[in-house]
Amino acid sequence: MNKVKTIGVLTSGGDSPGMNAAIRAVVRTGIAKGMRVIGIRRGYNGLINGDMIEMNLRSVSDIIHRGGTVLYTARSPEFKTEEGLQKAVSVCKEMGIEGIAVIGGDGSFRGASDLSERGIPCVGIPGTIDNDVSSSESTIGFDTAINTVMQMVDKLRDTTESHDRCSVVEVMGRHAGYIALHAGIAVGATCILVPEVKVDIEKEVIPKLQRIHRTGKKHFIIIVAEGIGRVDEIAKLIEEKTGIESRPTILGHVQRGGSPTVQDRLMASEMGYYAVELLSKGIGNRVIAVKDNKIVDYDIHEALKMKKPFETKLYEIAHTISI
Secondary structure: OOOOOEEEEEEOOOOOOOHHHHHHHHHHHHHHOOOEEEEEOOHHHHHHHOOEEEEOHHHHOOOOOOOOOOOOOOOOHHHHOHHHHHHHHHHHHHHOOOOEEEEEOHHHHHHHHHHHHOOOOEEEEEEOOOOOOOOOOOOEOHHHHHHHHHHHHHHHHHHHHHOOOEEEEEEOOOOOOHHHHHHHHHOOOOEEEOOOOOOOHHHHHHHHHHHHHHOOOOOEEEEEEOOOOOHHHHHHHHHHHHOOOEEEEEOHHHHHOOOOOHHHHHHHHHHHHHHHHHHOOOOOOEEEEEEOOEEEEEEHHHHHHOOOOOOHHHHHHHHHHOO
């Protein structure tokens, strides 16, 4: 006999490729363990408003390859209030939901912690393209996003090269530079600008471009993290100081979409299964994570206090080989 009879699953915060694979794993693992699984639509907002549907094996057929989230997602200011939290708890009790798998980022995990403290065990699954979940080495959607950036910049390079231009490309990541760093190396960017490393554009980027230009290189790609921004200004400055025609490009939300990679599908499936293993035993207030390429779990409070070190060595490698 399972300790827990009914669980919920929701996606919260920004969508990321692979969320559907995680939903699928949660639903099918739960059903395999004899539990009812309730799909909660539009994140915590849907939990408060009772926007739910009971899911079965066929509810999650043919979604593993799809981007986005079939359960939709939304922000919920109301959920951050005590009144909103109590509404959510009441809905859970009314629906018989005894635990919830929460797929999202650190902000979503804080909500999961609040629910756990009020008697609804929650397990967080890291789903965000930004790879900025402090407790996990990797997050669902990150690998797909950097592959999307690589493919788009590869296309952009064709026109950049044809016109002897410098393309200054802004990628997503909020206040984290992981997408910029990984994609920047993959596309052979001349410079990678991230929030974690302070760079003086006039004293470091401009001289580097001028030096490389003198070696015979005529076109350049510069990757700029969203947390740095100002790609219009950076492109204008480069053109003024070097004489190289420069154009800004903001890739935008297309980075969130697309069919997830093998890595994201596999990680999402493992994490979804692991989350239900915990919930089936009545264990909550946990976050699933990747450590040393293994799936582990932490107490949510412990996980949220963790600091994720920036990949300084990888940044040094990028700087060394981009000459």
